[in-house]
Amino acid sequence: MNKFKVLLIFPNDYLLGVPPSNIAALAAYLKRDGFDVKLFDTTIYRIKKQTAEWDIKVKLGHVLKTNINDYIHPLETDIYEDFVKLVDEYKPDLIGINVIDSTIRYALSFIEKIKNKNIPVIVGGIGSTYHYEKILDTGLVQYACVGEGEKALSELCAKLSNDEDCTNIQNIYTKDESGNVIKNPLRPLVDINTLPVPDFTIYEDWRFFKPFKTGVFRMIPVDIDRGCPHLCTYCCTPTLRKRFKQDNCGNYYRLKDLDKVFEEMKYLLNKYDGNFVYMGCETFLAGSVERIREFARRYIKEIHLPFWTSSRLDTFTEEKTRLLSEMGCQSISVGLEHGSEKIRNDLLNKKLTNQTVIDGFKMLAKYNIHPTINNMIGLPGETREDAFETFKMNKEVSKILKGNHNLNFFIFMPFYGTPLRDVCISKNYIQDVDEIPTSLFGGSVLTMPPPCLSKEEILGLQKTSALYIGLPESFYPDIRIAERDDDEGNVMFEKLMEILKSQKLPH
Numbered sequence: 001m002n003k004f005k006v007l008l009i010f011p012n013d014y015l016l017g018v019p020p021s022n023i024a025a026l027a028a029y030l031k032r033d034g035f036d037v038k039l040f041d042t043t044i045y046r047i048k049k050q051t052a053e054w055d056i057k058v059k060l061g062h063v064l065k066t067n068i069n070d071y072i073h074p075l076e077t078d079i080y081e082d083f084v085k086l087v088d089e090y091k092p093d094l095i096g097i098n099v100i101d102s103t104i105r106y107a108l109s110f111i112e113k114i115k116n117k118n119i120p121v122i123v124g125g126i127g128s129t130y131h132y133e134k135i136l137d138t139g140l141v142q143y144a145c146v147g148e149g150e151k152a153l154s155e156l157c158a159k160l161s162n163d164e165d166c167t168n169i170q171n172i173y174t175k176d177e178s179g180n181v182i183k184n185p186l187r188p189l190v191d192i193n194t195l196p197v198p199d200f201t202i203y204e205d206w207r208f209f210k211p212f213k214t215g216v217f218r219m220i221p222v223d224i225d226r227g228c229p230h231l232c233t234y235c236c237t238p239t240l241r242k243r244f245k246q247d248n249c250g251n252y253y254r255l256k257d258l259d260k261v262f263e264e265m266k267y268l269l270n271k272y273d274g275n276f277v278y279m280g281c282e283t284f285l286a287g288s289v290e291r292i293r294e295f296a297r298r299y300i301k302e303i304h305l306p307f308w309t310s311s312r313l314d315t316f317t318e319e320k321t322r323l324l325s326e327m328g329c330q331s332i333s334v335g336l337e338h339g340s341e342k343i344r345n346d347l348l349n350k351k352l353t354n355q356t357v358i359d360g361f362k363m364l365a366k367y368n369i370h371p372t373i374n375n376m377i378g379l380p381g382e383t384r385e386d387a388f389e390t391f392k393m394n395k396e397v398s399k400i401l402k403g404n405h406n407l408n409f410f411i412f413m414p415f416y417g418t419p420l421r422d423v424c425i426s427k428n429y430i431q432d433v434d435e436i437p438t439s440l441f442g443g444s445v446l447t448m449p450p451p452c453l454s455k456e457e458i459l460g461l462q463k464t465s466a467l468y469i470g471l472p473e474s475f476y477p478d479i480r481i482a483e484r485d486d487d488e489g490n491v492m493f494e495k496l497m498e499i500l501k502s503q504k505l506p507h
Contacts, residue, residue: 003036004161006153007092008202010041011099011107015072018278019207021221022125023098024198029150032196035157038090039202040083042106046074066211073206080113087114094120094160096153099127101415104135111140122156122172124149126236130416132173134434136181144173147186147249150195186243189250192226193257197264200272208272212308212330213370219308220274222265227253228282230312233349234337234376236417255287262298269305276330277307284332285315285324296323306330313352313360325367331406333372334360338379339393340386347379347420357393361400372406373397377465378444378458379412380424383451387461391468398469409465411444411458460484463493470500 010023027037075082087095097107104127111121123135124145132144143166145152152171159166167174170187198221200208210219231238241252268274285292310333324332336357337348344350364371375390398405414421414430424430429446444458453461460483461468467479475496482493 003034004094004157005036005038005090005092006030006157007087007090007095008037008039009095009097009107009110010039010043011097011103011110012043014043014046015074015207016043018210018219018221019200019203020098021198021200021223021280024200024202024221025195025223026096026098026149026153027202028196028199030154030157031199033154033157035154035161037199037202038086038092040086040110041203041207042079042110044075044204044207045079045082046076047079066214066216068209068211068216071206071209071216073204080110083110084113087117087119092119094122094157097121097123098125098149099123099131100125101127101131102413103127104131108135108138108140115140120160122153124153126417129240130236133181136173136175142174145171146173146183147171147244148190150190151187186247186249188248189244189252189254192223192254193260197267198223200268205272208274210276212276217276217306218272218274219276219278220265220268220272221278221280222261222268223256223280224261224284225253225255225281225286227251229253229286230283230351231349232335232337233347233419233423234412234415236415238419239417255291258291258294258298261295262302265303269303275305277303277305279307279309281310283311283315284309285311285320289317289319292320292323296327299327304328308332310334314356316360316363318363321363321367321369324369329369331370331372332364333374335374336390336393336397337374337376338386339388339390343379343382343386343389347381347423349419354393358396358400361397365401365404368404370404370406371401372408374408374410375465376410376412377462378446378453380414380420380427380429380446381448382453384453384457384461385451387453388468391465394465394469407466407469409462411442411462412446414445456485457483460489464496467493467496467500470503471496475499 008023008027010020023039027039030037095111099107107123120143121141122143122145123141128135128144129146132146135141135144143156148171152169155169156166156172159169167176167182168184170184172184174182176182208218208220209216228237244250244252265277306328308331309329313334335350337350338344341354344352373394375394377387377390414424424446425433429448431447435445444455447455464479464483467475467482471479478492478496482489482496
């Protein structure tokens, strides 16, 4: 008897991020349960000379250029033709797609190409959790997964393979014959210590190559937890935690046992020939100091490779930061988000004072750990004066770090399920409340009255963020010109960027 075949689709921008471990985890779970799995990864396609995220950051002066293009082999064939060909050759029994807000339309464009082939489709991910009704209403998708997907997807595959009723699977919403949505209850959250090791064989091998500082490494993702212990308003965590608590699903934030972490890490590094680790988590230092001590002891003894992870600026105590350094932490992503303490705390609920921010960066500088600083621009109600608070704080931080850092300046997106989306709607900043946010580099979806930032100002300030941070204030009149997206503005931008590069870019 032939195995039940599942074709997974990862619909996202060209070469975005490391190979996602959540899809690799789904593949491993399905394979363990006896199903066959393939992946169609859209991120390996360079469509119409698309620019990779890291190339955008190089252009904006946020990171240094590397020779990453010597290691990767993107496809430039017709992505839709290739997809249809794969479907015809593989003949999947089910197609599964993991989506976020910004990838829903793109994902459905592939299903549109094969809608007459009568292959059942399930959409999952955070995008499905908040957009299940819109997704099901398209008529292209039969099932929407709400919440975690491992057990739900496996149960669906089993029932489909046995021609059983699929309308009563926990975590899966579908429609009845009258077109009404059947909302099945949520199941308990999975015990992450029982999951199989993620299966990254579904990705192209060269997808592990990532630029870092001025080099290129084979970066292997290793998850050490699931969920987040914090309640930032630009994130969906507050509403997810509320929903899971309401439905008695268990704790949203779960730490993986260290034995499990190191078992997976050793296996993945050996199998995929990794020389750099990406510790997948929201806040690496959120655990107890005892856990961090034991993690450090084992990592130094058993792994001792350079790694990159994420944590909050209020977690960098003397001991924890020293342990990070001893383990070989090369970089850590931190969320500054905004330079104004009031906006950071009252609007974003970050609970970080300016002094905590400065102290955190000083500790990273002391132990020579180079952070990537995440910032947002275009927040609801933000003015030009507010934006310059973020530039001012980054200037101060850059001096502390002596330029040894990367920058991210993302345009704020009011994603569904986030408390800040409700704020935007209440203030009438969103003209079409059904509009689904898209790219973090593609422009703001907010329309705000003066003195708030306009859409054009937001794009211009994102474009020139590194210039405002890296050049003296005497250059500000010229940088204001460089904000514009016209011939004069773009010529000025290139001129100023050359001046900035002749100094010392963050790296």
